[in-house]
Amino acid sequence: MVKKGHLFSFFAILIVAGVIMAMIAQPIIHNVKLGLDLKGGFEVLYQVEPLKAGQKIDxxxxxxxxxxxxxxxNVLGVSEPNISIENGNRIRVQLPGVKDEKRARKLLSTTANLTFRDYKDRLMLDGSDLVPGKAKVGFDNLNKPLVTLRLKDxxxxAKVTRKIMNENPNVLVIWLDYQKGDSFLKQVNKKKHKFISAPSVDSVLNTSDVQITGMSSVQEATTLKDLLNSGSLPVKMKEIYSNSVGAQFGQDSMKETLFAGAIGVAVIFLFMLFFYRLGGLIADITLVFYVFIVMGVFVGLQAVLTLPGIAALILGIGxxxxxxxxxxxxxxxxxxxxxxxxxxxxxxxxRALPTVVDANITTIIAAAVLFVLGESAIKGFAVMLLISxxxxxxxxxxxxxxxLGLLVHSKLLNNKPGLLGVKRSDIREN
Structure with a gap:
């Protein structure tokens, strides 16, 4: 006699779970953050070095x-950046969706230490004399771009300009990232200018507004403005690795990976149905739940999905x-x-539980080691593997x-071993 209560519970749970998955499927898909290998973008790894002698990198x-x-x-407008510290003195920056790689490089690595010096390269003013966040792009009478700054005092x-106007040449040299050994006079003679501009000072200027001219384009002026408003870096950053992925290439990689994964999953589903019949159907249903739960947790953690992450997800299905x-x-x-x-x-x-537990524990240990010792994509793979x-x-x-327990207890499977993939001829009589 079939127990209808267990069957009702089976279908009720299945229907409720199906409705919940249908409701959350679209929000999950829309909130998945794609890594640059899927979305396209720019990745760079920097070695952090002291900006000044004696500075400790802690x-x-x-x-x-x-x-x-x-x-x-934030200036670049990247909505889902990934910045991580590696090995204590390296910084990896991943910028999905970035197209202007040259500008991104300049914004990321330029120290942006602005200084005002005389022709002998003596320091007159520096970034600490500026009002933070007040740099703006403007235009002169000839419609050439310039950058305006706001001084605190x-x-x-006025004192600086009074001193400069009495010197010969009476120039106030504006430097970006001045380094020891740089020389205004030498660079002028060689006609190779590292400084931004060197305007002449003919009168005392008692003003809080300063203009930096000499910009060759609006983009150059905008980049300088953005650098100054974001503040100077407290360290030097030496690029040791970079990688750029085109948006189309990333999309193609994702499509091909998902297509291959879908074929693999479909084969697995058919295999389970063929060899394990009703038990295989239950396994396939739980696999669907598995994918939804994994992606839900992944989105909830605001993790970034990459190709290695997809590989870990498919490995989890296996x-x-x-x-x-x-x-x-x-x-x-x-x-x-x-x-x-x-x-x-x-x-x-x-009998199966100890074997399954042992297999999962060993995989968790391996994933934990990858997360602790790995870098970048390896960590992403490890996180997805742990979750999976x-x-x-x-x-x-x-x-x-x-x-399966609900179906077994409903007695629907009694005397029907074929529903679990067992032939009657294979059953030994006691």
Whole structure:
């Protein structure tokens, strides 16, 4: 006699779960953050070096550098950047969707330490004398671009201009990232200017507004304005690696990966149905739940999906199938030994559990090691693998056991071993 209560519970849970998945599918898809290998963009790895002699590169210094980089990334308009500190003195920056790689490089790595010096390269003013965030792009009478700055103390500027106007030549040299050994006079003689501009000072200027001219284009003026408004970097950053991925290439990679993954999953589904019949159907259902839960957790953690992440997700599907196969094979062995469907279900689950647990624990350990010791894409793979492994255990063991257990306890499978892939001729009589 079939127990309808268990069957009702089976279909009720299935329907409710299906409705929930239908409701959350679109929000999950729309909120997935794609890495630059899928979306296209720019990645660069910097070696952080001291800006001044005796400067220590410690955690605080690295945190300040990351904060400064974040400000500059905001200027680029990147909505989903990824900035990570590696090996204590390296910073990896990933900028999905960035198209102007040259401008991105300049904004990220330029120290942006603005100084005003005389012709002998003596320091007159520096960035600390400026009002933060007040740099603007403007145009002169000839419609040439310039950058306007706001000084904190106009009296100090008056003293500087009074001193400069009495020198010969009476120029106030404006430098960006002046380094020891740079020389205004030498660069003028060689006609190779590292400084921004060197306007002549013919009168005392008691003003808080300063103009920087000599910009060759509006883009150059805009970049300088953005650098000054985002603040100077507290360190030097030496580029040691970079990678650029075109948007079309990223999209093609994602399509090809998802297509290959879909074929693989479809083959797995058919394999489970062919060899394990109703048990395989239950396994396929739990695999669908697995994918939804993994992506939901991934989006909830605001993680970035990359090609290695997709590989880890598909690997997790394989592990989930493996856990189901181990359990279903144990159940089939128990049925072949002559036990009833209910007894075989209980014994098979009990015998399979230690093997599945051991397999999951070893994978978790491997993923943890990859996360601790790996970098960039390896860490992304490890995170997805950890998430997949934990959810695999939940869905494959408890989810599949719940659904199959409801059908077994409903007595629908009594005396029907074929529904679990066992031939009657293979059953040994006690």
């Amino acid at each position: 955690k605080d210094t690295m945190s300040n550098a990351v904060a400064a980089i974040n400000k500059r990334i 106009p009296n100090k500027f 592990m989930a199938v493996d856990a189901n196969i181990i359990t279903l094979e144990r159940i089939k062995d128990e049925i072949r030994s002559g036990k009833t469907i209910l007894s075989a279900f209980r014994a098979g689950n009990h 492994n934990i959810i695999t255990f939940i869905t494959s063991i408890y989810g599949a056991r719940l659904f």
